[in-house]
Amino acid sequence: MxxxxxxxxxxxxxxxxxxxxxxxxxxxxAPIRANDLVREGVAIEFSDRRGLPLGTILSRDQNHTAVVPLQQISPQFIHAILAAEDGRFYQHGALDMRAIARSLLQAIQAKRIVSGASTITMQLARMLEPAPRTFSAKIKEIWLSWRIAAGTNKDDILEAYINRLPMGGNIYGVEAASRVYFGIPAADLNLSQASLLAAIPNNPNYLNPYDYWEPLKKRQRYVLDRMVEEGYINRSQRDRAYEEVIALQPRQQGIIAAPHFLFWVASQLPQKHPSPIQTTIDRPLQQFVEAQVKDIVRSLAPHNVHQAAAIVIDNRTGEILAYVGSTDYFAQTQLGRNDGVQSLRQPGSTLKPFLYQLALEKHLIRPNTILADVPTHYAIPEAKLYSPSDYSETFQGPVRIRIALANSLNVPAVRVLEKVGVAAFLERLHQLGFEHLKQDPEYYGLGLTLGSGEVSLWELARAYYQLSVISKDGYGQGNQSDSIAITLNPPVQLPVISSIISPSSWSLVTDMLSDRYARAKSFGVESVLNLPFPAAVKTGTSSNFRDTWTVGFTTDYTVATWVGNFDGEPMKQVSGVTGAAPLWNRIMLHLHEKREPAPFPSPPGMVKRPICALSGLKPTAACPSVVQEYFDPEDLSEYESHPDTFYQAVSAQKGQYRLNLPREYDEWLAKQPQSSNLMPSALKILSPNTGDYFLINPADPQRQRLEFKLGGVGNQPVEWRLNGEKIATNSSSSLFWQLRPGNWTLDVKSGEMMDRVTFQVRVGEKKNHRRGFSTAAPANTP
Known part of the structure; x- marks a missing residue:
């Protein structure tokens, strides 16, 4: 048994x-071989267009990494990291059973975890496959450690580990840390420097040399003590190393200028590329723009402004001359590593020029078209009525295309998008390179022209660059480049617009954007948008003042600027003209301080004719304000045959005229001050309009009244008649009437002046109204 x-x-x-x-x-x-642990980490050197150094980056992304073989690492650092992290590395396998036993015993005695037992091999496994500190993750870590040990020798494991060590911030590996912090290769580290670097991986977030010097020195002392215990150094060497004064390099991490640009370019380079890389950046210009970005943000800080970005493109070659992604790439607390040139934000009104150009190209509008900037309502499915307006919450009434675009009026832009169609406009934006507008047309709705999508400053700069090129001499013609070149080799290709149906429409939009008098209503004649030489410019402000933009160009350069906050926090009443425009202004003046740009060419094939400023039609003797506007020759016959109708003669002999706007302006006219020169000089019923249809709610018919409103009321009494029956005589401009079913004719008379409208009132189910609705997104400021 x-x-x-x-x-x-x-x-x-x-x-x-x-x-x-x-x-x-x-x-x-299933072993992991040494080749599987190899990490790419070749340093990339950059220079500007004249060969001036821009800096060296140690990886293709925004992490600094440089890989070197074990033989090119100072023995002092190897001894320091072994002593600090795994003193018996060369004596045990993937796991250190002695350390595990010691850790368990200490935990039992102290009733808490006193020390860990992770070996260098286990730490490398955790670097290869990061995971939360759970029991199952620990099992996977042990399994991966065994696989590493099964296929790789100790030196290869140590080399892979040292080249992956987190060394604070975005720095990885001892070679990158040595170059960034001390400006020397890892092979040249002395004992003091090596022990300091070996201290960082224990807690890289809170042992960063730039921010946590005292805690780092305390950890360095521990590393030196462990080196004494392991027999690498004696006590005298330890003390001298600890007391040695160590000088850190500036935070620029080996980058002189354009850090965002360098990382952006590096991420797009092929695996095999020349070194050093000569870029198109102009270093003196780059450093000037960097300084202006900081200064503008400093001046706007009281308005809760913390960041800005800018990009400059040479229109003659398509090359990027300056690229600033933030105020300070190395300011981690300010999210400085974020790239404001590539970040996606709502563009406000900066897309409007491309909408007007497309509408002109399709002949849906003409240069002399008048748009009604009046209160307008759009029905959004399953939502409240949306009434777009400008940040001033005022309306201009009848406005020409030139005025609407130059002053960035929202209601006219929405009207133009209704004519063009959201799908057609979205397709044009895709052709211009706005690849991040990926949603369906229904997603953006009519708000697309007001900035309901998200684009980058880079996309805006490319689009305005194309506008400048096509306006000058046609796309791909003359000496113009058909690509934006970020480096001399290779360039980044622009999306190509396959055919330009109407080159004159591009030039016409440029002419409107460069017309300082056209934008005077919103910006004034002497604003920061006005330069002492020809420049086309457009501003934009997103909802709640979260982003401000200014993008514009001369015949020589395109400049795009953004001011805002990376965390999306609203600014305090900062618009495009007060936020991004001053930065744009400074850069443009600097670019042209030695040589003014050539003027923009006139729209090819177009001719100028006088028009009545209010109606856009051929002026008559009654028109008090006449301006010049461009016309296609094919539209001249219509121009000649349709003179102005907005002003009508009352007495030609006495030179008396009255304003006679279409009915769509009645509601707007009713809200204008009585002293306004736009008020009708003749008696006019502003509300209701002929053809209006009103519905009585049968549940409460006695409380429903309709307001009759008049314009042009003088001091004489007004006689009101409804279906021929006099209902009142007074000198007021309005009268309330109890709704009654029927077909009604309202007549008013004051002296020799009179007017008439007809309308209907019914009880019950409402019939289709003659006025339609459409969808739109919330309005943005210009």
Whole structure:
């Protein structure tokens, strides 16, 4: 019986040993080889267009990484990291059973975890496959450690580990840390420098040399003590190393200028590329723009402004001359590593020029078209009525295309988008390179022209660059480049617009954007948008003042600027003209301080004719204000045959005229001050309008009244008649009437002046109204 028990226990032990042997052998069936641990980390040097150095970055992304073989690392650092992290690395396998036993014993005695037992191999496994500190993750870490040990020797493991060490911020590996912090290769580290760097990986977030010097020095002391214990140095060497004064490099991490640009370019370079890389950046210009970005943000800080970005493109070559992504790339607390040139934001009104150009190209509007900037309502499915307005919450009434675009009026822009169609406009934006507008047309709705989508400053700069090129001499013609070149080799290709149906429409939009008098209503004649030379410019402000933009160009350069906050926090009443425009102004003046740009060419094939400023039609003797506007020759016959109708003669002999606007302006006219020169000089019923249809709610018919409103009321009494029956005589401009079903004719008379409208009132289900609705997104400021 005893023999059977012994045999049973023996079998169990053998089975357990066999299971352990099988499990321990499995990693050798799927080993991780040294080649699998190799990490790309070749440093990339950059220079500007004249060969001036811009800096060296140590990886293709925004992390600094440089890989070197173990033989090119100072022995002092190797000894320091071994002493600090795994003193018996060369004596144990993937796991250190002695350290595990010690850790368990200490935990039992202290009733808490006192020390860990992770080996360098286990730490490398965690670097390869980061995971939360859970029991299952620890099992996976051990399994990966066994696989590494099964296929890789100790030196290769140590080399891979040292080249991946987190060294504070976005720095990885001892070579990158040595170059960034001390400006020397890892091979040249002395004992003091090596022990300081070996201290960082224990807690890289809170042992950053730039921010946490005292805690780092305390950890350095621990590393030096461990080196003494392991026999690498003696106490005298330890003390001298600890007391040695260490000088850190500036935070620029080896970058002189344009850090965002360098990382952006590096991410697009092929695996095999020349070194150094000569870029198109102009370093003196780059450093000037960087300084202006900081200064503008400093001046706007009281308005809760913390960031800005800018980009400059040479229109003659398509090359990027300056690229600033934030006020300070190295300011981590200010999210400085964020790239404001590439970040996606709502563009406000900066897309409007491309909408007007497309509408002109399709002949849906003409240069002399008049748009009604009046209160307008759009029905959004399953939502309240939306009434777009400008940030001033005022309306201009009848406005020409030139005035609407130059002053960035929202209601006219929405009207133009209704004519063009959201799908057609979205397609044109895709052709211009706005690849991040990926949603369906229904997603953006009519708000697309007001900035309901998200674009980048880079996309806006490319689009305005194309506008400048096509306006000058046609796309791809003359000496113009058909690509934006970020480096001399290779360039980044622009999306190509396959055919330009109407080159004159591009030039016409440029002419409107460069017309300082056209934008005077909103911006004034002497604003920061006005330069002492020809420049086309457009501002934009997103909802709640979160982003401000200014993008514009001369015949020589395109400049795009953005001012805002990376965290999306609203600014305090900062618009495009007060936020991004001053930065744009400074850059443009600097670019042209030695040579003014050539003027923009006139729209090809177009001719100028006088028009009545209010109606856009051929002026008559009654028109008090006449301006010049461009016309296509094919539209001249219509121009000649349709003179102005907004002003009508009352007495030609006495030179008396009255304003006679279409009915769509009645509601707007009713809200104008009585002293306004736009008020009708003749008696006019402003509300209701002929053809209006009103519905009585049968649940409460007695409380429903309709207001009759008049314009042009003088001091004489007004006689009101409804279906021929006099209902009142007074000198008021309005009268309330109790709604009654029927077909009604309202007549008013004051002296020799009179007017008439007809309308209907019904009880019950409402019939279709003659006025339609459409969808739109909330309005943005210009």
């Amino acid at each position: 005893a023999l059977k028990k012994i045999l049973g226990k023996t079998r169990a032990v053998l089975a357990l040993l066999l299971a352990v042997l099988i499990v321990r052998s499995l990693p050798y069936l």
